[in-house]
Amino acid sequence: MEHVKALLIKFVMVTAAVWVILGLFYGVDLGEILTISTLLTIAAYIIGDLFVLPRYGNMTAAVADFGLAYIGIWMIGSVVINENISLGWASFSTALVIASAEVLFHFYMMRRVLTQDQNRSQIQQNPAFSTEMAEETDIHREDHDQPPPRP
Structure with a gap:
């Protein structure tokens, strides 16, 4: 149920950004805005929020x-926009607004949707290196049963 709520919040957020810039x-047109928003919301939720966010963090x-x-x-x-517009600049400015709102949405995702098990990173960001220490056995020594002398 939390994923449905998160998808609706994201859809409203993306639709608002696309409507403000492109609309x-x-x-x-509104139909073109809703088509772009729907496809973008689904792709961004699966790729950005469920795959990238838990593994690599908010930024x-x-x-x-x-x-x-x-x-x-x-x-x-x-493909869907019939108007003759500068789509590169329109895409850039809309993506900038969406990415700014996504920073706040990711806080919601981490606190409400992603559980502790899902939020753990699969790839360790800072792996802790440890070295196993042991005393070497001298196979040429006569008294194998006695521990080696300490220096």
Whole structure:
């Protein structure tokens, strides 16, 4: 149930960002905005929030969400948007707004949706190196039963 709530929050957030930039500034239709928002929300939730965020943290996931939003809006927009707009700049500015909002959304995801087991990193960021210490056995010594003398 928490994933459904998180998806709805993310969909509203992405739709608002896409509507403000593409709808108000570039005159893109509502149907095109909803198509872009739906596809982008699903892809960003699976890739950015469920895969990248638990393993690499908030800022890495926000950067990944920026790249995904930029490329996603540009690719989806080139297919569904009928207006003649500067799609590169529109994608960049929309992705910037989405990535800024994603930083806050990731705090919600880490506190409410991702449990402690899911939040643990699969790849250790700072692995602790330890060395096993043991005394060497001298096989040439006559008294094998006695411990070696201490220096």
